[in-house]
Amino acid sequence: MNIEKFIKNKKIKLTDARISILEKLFAAHRPLSYNDIKEHISMDKATFYRNIIKFQEEGLVSSFESNDKNRYFEITKSPHPHFICTSCNIIECVQEPVVFDLDGYQIEDIILKGKCESCVNVK
Amino acid sequence: MNIEKFIKNKKIKLTDARISILEKLFAAHRPLSYNDIKEHISMDKATFYRNIIKFQEEGLVSSFESNDKNRYFEITKSPHPHFICTSCNIIECVQEPVVFDLDGYQIEDIILKGKCESCVNVK
DNA sequence: CTCTATGCAAAAACTTTGCAGGGAT
DNA sequence: ATCCCTGCAAAGTTTTTGCATAGAG
Numbered sequence: 001m002n003i004e005k006f007i008k009n010k011k012i013k014l015t016d017a018r019i020s021i022l023e024k025l026f027a028a029h030r031p032l033s034y035n036d037i038k039e040h041i042s043m044d045k046a047t048f049y050r051n052i053i054k055f056q057e058e059g060l061v062s063s064f065e066s067n068d069k070n071r072y073f074e075i076t077k078s079p080h081p082h083f084i085c086t087s088c089n090i091i092e093c094v095q096e097p098v099v100f101d102l103d104g105y106q107i108e109d110i111i112l113k114g115k116c117e118s119c120v121n122v123k
Numbered sequence: 124m125n126i127e128k129f130i131k132n133k134k135i136k137l138t139d140a141r142i143s144i145l146e147k148l149f150a151a152h153r154p155l156s157y158n159d160i161k162e163h164i165s166m167d168k169a170t171f172y173r174n175i176i177k178f179q180e181e182g183l184v185s186s187f188e189s190n191d192k193n194r195y196f197e198i199t200k201s202p203h204p205h206f207i208c209t210s211c212n213i214i215e216c217v218q219e220p221v222v223f224d225l226d227g228y229q230i231e232d233i234i235l236k237g238k239c240e241s242c243v244n245v246k
Numbered sequence: 247c248t249c250t251a252t253g254c255a256a257a258a259a260c261t262t263t264g265c266a267g268g269g270a271t
Numbered sequence: 272a273t274c275c276c277t278g279c280a281a282a283g284t285t286t287t288t289g290c291a292t293a294g295a296g
Contacts, residue, residue: 012250012251013249013250013251013294013295013296014295015250015251015252015295017251017252018251033285034285034286035285043253044252044253044254045285045286045287046252046253046254046255046286046287046288047251049286049287050251050252050287051251053287054251064190064236065188065189065190066188067187069188069260069261069284069285071286083225083228086231094225096225102206102217102219104240104243105239105240106237106238106243107236107237108209108237108238109235109236109237110233110234110235111233111234111235111236112225112230112234113187113231113232113233113234114229114230114231114232115228115229116228117228120227120228120229135275135276136270136271136275138270138276138277140276156260157261158260166277166278167277167278167279168260168262169261169263169277169278169279169280170276170277170278172260172261172262173262173276174276176262192259192260192285192286194261
């Protein structure tokens with residue numbers, strides 16, 4: 001993915017910090033928290049969070065809260081459910097499309113919580 | 124609801140603090156955060172959170188994180204989805220039962236995020 | 247050149263922990 | 272009488288803000 005092209009036409013400047021955040025999010029195939037990537041990026045946390053805010057304003061990035069007190073970020077894709085394991089806290093993107101029909105409500109994200117395959121048999 | 128009966132057989136003592144937390148959660152028909160009820164209970168926040176941990180260990184109370192950085196608590200009922208509005212942060216219990224069938228996974232909670240009826244038309 | 251982005255440090259918001267005294271069984 | 276529970280204060284976590292400097296367009 002070409003980050004430069006991805007950011008083009010958005011009203012934000014192209015900086016090294018922004019490129020490295022977006023590259024990490026593109027490379028991961030699951031949502032990441034600041035903790036997940038802080039070892040692999042060099043910017044200050046203030047820069048990270050300020051850029052995430054910009055990305056979200058532009059609709060490039062989406063986020064949600066997990067059980068582990070971290071906020072998780074991913075490149076905005078067509079809406080898909082997320083599964084959070086309440087034992088090991090792993091987060092997975094669910095591929096099966098889900099249709100919901102709540103009258104008058106507009107669904108933007110679906111989060112499923114429970115036990116993943118590895119944890120369901122452990123107790 | 125009789126709190127004394129509710130707590131009986133659980134390995135925790137019946138105290139004023141615990142009774143008042145559980146009464147508030149029973150009376151509300153939606154999940155509550157510490158912020159929601161701190162004006163109406165007299166205990167210290169440490170006591171509140173420690174008791175919530177006990178309740179969760181006993182399976183009496185369930186919780187999840189919202190967008191507003193608060194954790195929300197409710198009496199454990201038969202699993203039902205929650206709707207969180209990404210505009211006004213209101214949380215509602217969804218009555219329509221939802222069936223999910225993810226092979227090998229055990230679903231415990233479903234959180235839907237989006238725009239509620241009031242916010243969907245505002246932009 | 248101008249306006250936005252960055253780093254550092256401090257603050258903010260929510261939750262947890264240590265400790266000494268009080269209370270339920 | 273014995274543990275468990277409580278309040279207070281302090282510490283811990285994650286995210287945000289203020290301010291002066293650096294950098295993109």
